[in-house]
Amino acid sequence: MEPVVKGDTKTPTVKGGRWTEKKKTALASYTFISPFFILFTIFGLFPMVFSFYLSFFRWDGLTPMEYVGWRNFEFIFSDPLFFSSIKNTFLIGIMGTLPQIFIGILLAFALNSALVRFRNTFRTLIFLPYITSIVAVAIIFGVVFNNQDFGFGNYILSLFNIDSVRWNTEYWPVKIAISTMVFWRWVGYNTIIFLAGMQSIPRELYEAAKIDGASVSQQIRLITVPMLKPFILFVVFTATIGSFQLFTEPLIFLGRGLREEGITMVAYLWRDAFVLNSFGTASAAAIVLFLIIIFITALNLLITNRIGRTKKLS
Template sequence: MISTDKQKQQNVPKKSGLSEKTKDRLSAYLYISPFFLIFSLVGLYPAVFSLYLSFHRWDGLTPMTSAGLNNFKIVLEDPLFWKALSNTLIIGIMGTAPQLVVGILLAFLLNLSVLKMKHFFRVTIFMPYITSLVAVALVFSVFFSNNETALANYILSLFGMEPINWKTSEWGTKVAISLMVFWRWVGYNTIIYLAGLQSIPKDLYEAATIDGASRPQQLRFITLPLLKPFITLTVFFSTVGALQLFAEPTVFLGNAAFSRDEAMTIVMYLYRDAFQLQSYGTASATAVILLIIIVTLAAINTFLSSGIGRQRRVRK
């Protein structure tokens, strides 16, 4: 009997192939593989090649030659680069810092229970974000025309001020582009803040009201601490977007955007080196420097936001 049982066990065919758990894992990887393939071709490879190119001299046609750190030296010793960096920081602060404050205020207004036609106002305030950038630039070109009868100069004349050449003056160009950035992105941040406000449980406000907390106290100890992750997110996105500013000044100034330095940004400087001067080595070096600046400023903003939140909890 024992030998017969062993023979039956030997005659039973063993299950071959992969287990169900392994098949599930493989199918999951197959589903997400298109993203990684596209990202490798469109994102990862250009980034690695740009880093490699920053240490070489290349015009796109002739063979590459090693340049070491000479490309970074050329960029850092160029006065136009530092002018582009200062323009980027100034326009970024003027265009993004006010929109964060105004976005929070608008989110509070849109979240009021007494406000009527909420859906209309929410859609309206988000419209600039989805509006074509070319159309936005055309509208602002009319508003900030150098003509004395333009809307911006007309408003200045009401206060007894002289008209400004918005597209040729140093600060006039920066103000016009900053207002364009502010108008286009304030609705985007408002919607994010509004989502954060609506995610806060109402029970917290009811309990605070029962305990005798006033509206300012509820705002300080409930709303702002719970809204801090959304504020950190918008500050991070705004910082990255401000340092990558390219479309607004290019479309607003047209062909003259790369011939003058009033509104030259770092990305415009990079674009000029790559596609106008055919100096891909210095352009790639500029991209690496820009990446370092973005990572540094984003880390500082995140650290400051986290530090403010910790101080508030300690004080509480």
């Protein structure tokens, strides 16, 4: 038996052993994280790959698949309802997103102000719509924007001597109603993000502005907004992606009919797949939606990078 040399900190290993401690640790680590990758492969990756494959076939879910090449894409690009869904998605996205940013910044500024009492209570209350069920929100707003005279929306209009509006059939009222649902649900979430950004702004800047006589609007315009630029870009980025995934609100508000005035792209492909049983055209529409999201994402990243470079140069 060889004597042990002092200062030798090397761990003895068994020659010819198949499993070292490093391999055992790696195996245990991969075993613990494997459920996520298995579930993602089954419910995420495989449906995406199969959707690309299915877009070149005609299939109703029961009969054998029939290869049709690019006909599914030709069909959706010749369908006026598909272009209406794209237009509606953009319009509802803009109408629901832009007010979130402006109102969210104002609410965050108020919650960050020392003049507002019970700030923690208001922060909790303003975040509640985000954790509320989407279906419940859509049902409640379906009652608010009821076509009858007793609907809350029409009642408010009657106070100004305006005739009742058919909220779920007319072109702009449909978009106003759905974008209002989106705004109500997400404005609290974006307010919390803006509030987190404001809390990172040194308070000395506001104190110096007050000493110089700056009003509240000037403080928001000259201090808050420029310092919140990364947070604003993040909110615009996430809200843009979310607007293209809008589905539950128009489905609950308009019903399975999904009128042309309010149908979105996700609702369009859902209707093709699960109402008309045309999985090929639905997959083709999903691919077009995927490419649009990739383009918008790349555009957002390009604008973000240019703004970041401009800020560094200045």
